[in-house]
Amino acid sequence: MCGIIGILGSEPAAPRIIEALKRLEYRGYDSAGIATLDADGAMQRRRAPGKLKNLDEALASDPVTGDQGIGHTRWATHGLPTQANAHPHVSGPVAVVHNGIIENFRELRHELEAKGHTFQTETDTETIAHLIAANMKSGMSEIEAVQAGLGRLEGAFALAFLFEGRPDMLIGARKGSPLAIGIGEGEMFLGSDALAVAPFTNRVVYLEEGDWCVLSRESYRIFDKKNAEVTRPVTLVQGAGAAVEKGNYRHFMQKEIFEQPDSTARTIGAYVNVLKQTVELPGEGAAAIDWSEITSLQMIACGTAHYATRVAEYWFEQVAGLPVKTDIASEFRYREPALPKTGGLALFVSQSGETADTLAALRYCKEKGLKTAAVVNVPTSSIAREADLVLPTLAGPEIGVASTKAFTAQLSALAAVAIAAGRARGTMSRDAEIRLSRALTELPRLISTTLLLDESIARLARDIAKATDVIYLGRGVHYPIALEGALKLKEISYIHAEGYASGELKHGPIALIDEETPVVFVAPFDGLFDKSLSNLQEVAARRGEVILISDAAGIRAAADAPAHRIELPDCDPFIAPILYSVPVQLLAYHVAVEKGTDVDQPRNLAKSVTVE
Numbered sequence: 001m002c003g004i005i006g007i008l009g010s011e012p013a014a015p016r017i018i019e020a021l022k023r024l025e026y027r028g029y030d031s032a033g034i035a036t037l038d039a040d041g042a043m044q045r046r047r048a049p050g051k052l053k054n055l056d057e058a059l060a061s062d063p064v065t066g067d068q069g070i071g072h073t074r075w076a077t078h079g080l081p082t083q084a085n086a087h088p089h090v091s092g093p094v095a096v097v098h099n100g101i102i103e104n105f106r107e108l109r110h111e112l113e114a115k116g117h118t119f120q121t122e123t124d125t126e127t128i129a130h131l132i133a134a135n136m137k138s139g140m141s142e143i144e145a146v147q148a149g150l151g152r153l154e155g156a157f158a159l160a161f162l163f164e165g166r167p168d169m170l171i172g173a174r175k176g177s178p179l180a181i182g183i184g185e186g187e188m189f190l191g192s193d194a195l196a197v198a199p200f201t202n203r204v205v206y207l208e209e210g211d212w213c214v215l216s217r218e219s220y221r222i223f224d225k226k227n228a229e230v231t232r233p234v235t236l237v238q239g240a241g242a243a244v245e246k247g248n249y250r251h252f253m254q255k256e257i258f259e260q261p262d263s264t265a266r267t268i269g270a271y272v273n274v275l276k277q278t279v280e281l282p283g284e285g286a287a288a289i290d291w292s293e294i295t296s297l298q299m300i301a302c303g304t305a306h307y308a309t310r311v312a313e314y315w316f317e318q319v320a321g322l323p324v325k326t327d328i329a330s331e332f333r334y335r336e337p338a339l340p341k342t343g344g345l346a347l348f349v350s351q352s353g354e355t356a357d358t359l360a361a362l363r364y365c366k367e368k369g370l371k372t373a374a375v376v377n378v379p380t381s382s383i384a385r386e387a388d389l390v391l392p393t394l395a396g397p398e399i400g401v402a403s404t405k406a407f408t409a410q411l412s413a414l415a416a417v418a419i420a421a422g423r424a425r426g427t428m429s430r431d432a433e434i435r436l437s438r439a440l441t442e443l444p445r446l447i448s449t450t451l452l453l454d455e456s457i458a459r460l461a462r463d464i465a466k467a468t469d470v471i472y473l474g475r476g477v478h479y480p481i482a483l484e485g486a487l488k489l490k491e492i493s494y495i496h497a498e499g500y501a502s503g504e505l506k507h508g509p510i511a512l513i514d515e516e517t518p519v520v521f522v523a524p525f526d527g528l529f530d531k532s533l534s535n536l537q538e539v540a541a542r543r544g545e546v547i548l549i550s551d552a553a554g555i556r557a558a559a560d561a562p563a564h565r566i567e568l569p570d571c572d573p574f575i576a577p578i579l580y581s582v583p584v585q586l587l588a589y590h591v592a593v594e595k596g597t598d599v600d601q602p603r604n605l606a607k608s609v610t611v612e
């Protein structure tokens with residue numbers, strides 16, 4: 001969630017810390033802060049509530065010096081997003097930035113208060129600074145103090161420590177939240193991810209669970225959770241250095257919606273052999289999964305990625321005859337699921353590859369002896385590194401907090417995997433494989449055509465922006481798209497929205513319908529259309545404002561029952577849920593623009609959810 005950067009450099013640290021924090025702002029943006037050591041080793045600290053630009057302004061009017069420091073961009077867990085609660089937190093000679101949650105901070109705080117420590121903030125993180133400072137006061141060195149302190153912390157954390165009077169030292173630690181060392185020329189860095197250190201170096205060492213490290217400008221030492229010194233591989237990270245720009249688009253989200261012809265084409269191109277009209281799974285270890293031996297598939301993810309698994313559930317069952325269960329990662333391991341002893345595959349879906357609940361569910365399944373696979377967008381992420389098999393999405397960096405191109409890339413990859421599974425399991429004829437692979441390769445072109453609806457959807461959005469509640473309905477494989485449409489709208493426009501299965505309407509939600517409530521039907525003219533049409537008419541009969549998203553045949557069949565129509569190009573029903581994601585994204589986007597919200601960084605959210 002929060003973003004961390006640490007620099008032991010050879011040039012002024014503050015501008016570099018700000019540059020890194022800009023790249024980390026997707027992790028949280030409710031306050032930011034920086035601490036550096038000046039030429040005499042004295043600590044300087046500046047913090048500001050709100051977006052990073054506030055910290056930038058604070059530094060412009062009250063600069064700090066020094067070529068070594070730590071920085072942080074925060075997503076509040078404990079305490080309001082005020083200046084006082086912003087990191088770094090300081091006690092005596094110790095400054096610390098933290099990503100994660102310290103679960104036993106209350107008892108530690110009581111203990112430290114009893115020893116005379118005075119706390120300035122409501123945060124769990126301040127406890128860490130006091131704990132380490134107390135250890136140092138008792139005579140321990142910085143390294144001993146951190147080592148002893150880490151043993152007392154419960155919860156999840158990535159930490160970076162800076163010490164007054166120690167101009168060639170940073171200490172980092174990782175448990176449950178990622179942290180990487182960047183190795184420069186006579187410089188050393190710490191970062192929440194490779195993106196943070198990419199402007200300075202492409203040589204990165206990922207700390208493993210429980211690792212902690214001591215850095216100087218010339219060297220680094222890594223210790224594991226038992227405090228034994230260990231070596232970890234150096235990875236060369238390609239391409240992360242390029243700044244991701246908005247180009248001519250007003251928002252990253254808009255750019256990412258419009259990138260979808262390319263991002264789906266790239267992803268599908270990695271899975272579908274167009275000449276042979278067949279699917280060949282990419283990635284190391286793909287051959288290790290024998291789909292004919294799999295007896296059940298458990299798919300686990302959060303948020304939008306979870307909705308991708310809900311669509312894929314239909315595909316795996318229909319195309320591959322594979323029994324599927326989908327779960328929200330935050331629920332999965334706490335309900336003590338009955339997992340198959342043999343033949344089970346657990347498949348995780350994540351854009352960031354760092355979502356704490358999804359990662360914890362992956363580890364849980366591995367512990368239980370299940371084979372694991374992950375559909376993931378960030379190849380260097382924890383989930384990508386820990387899953388037995390990585391099924392990549394090639395959406396490219398997604399910056400807008402609301403997921404768009406990652407979702408359609410996840411769906412594209414999952415559709416291809418379902419085809420591969422169907423072929424391996426003998427549930428699909430060669431003709432069907434050709435049809436479905438062809439349908440997938442046509443998707444990018446159909447998305448391009450659908451994007452031409454942008455202006456008409458923007459006009460419709462002016463009307464929807466006045467609503468206080470919006471309902472999304474879909475049947476079958478389009479039900480999860482209704483859920484996703486509602487999620488997209490509420491997260492960026494702050495309008496309350498709910499997604500339901502169309503058939504469920506009369507079992508309760510129909511009570512919400514009145515002339516003030518727009519109802520968006522996601523309903524191509526497929527085998528379930530007639531049933532959706534009945535539901536649509538039930539809404540229209542109660543003066544609900546119906547918006548029908550369908551194709552030419554569906555629009556014709558609905559005649560004048562809908563108040564608004566969004567007509568998509570005809571497509572194979574197999575890929576329809578991917579295509580129909582695009583108008584619901586555009587609708588949410590334009591409603592948010594109409595309402596003037598912060599589209600790319602909506603309130604209270606963060607792109608990468610690394611706390612439970």
Ligand code: F6R
Pocket residue numbers: 302303304305306349350351352353354355358401402403404487488491607608609
């Ligand atoms: C919604 C959204 C979130 C993420 C969820 C999982 O637009 O982006 O619901 O889908 O936080 O994130 P990842 O895919 O990174 O695991």
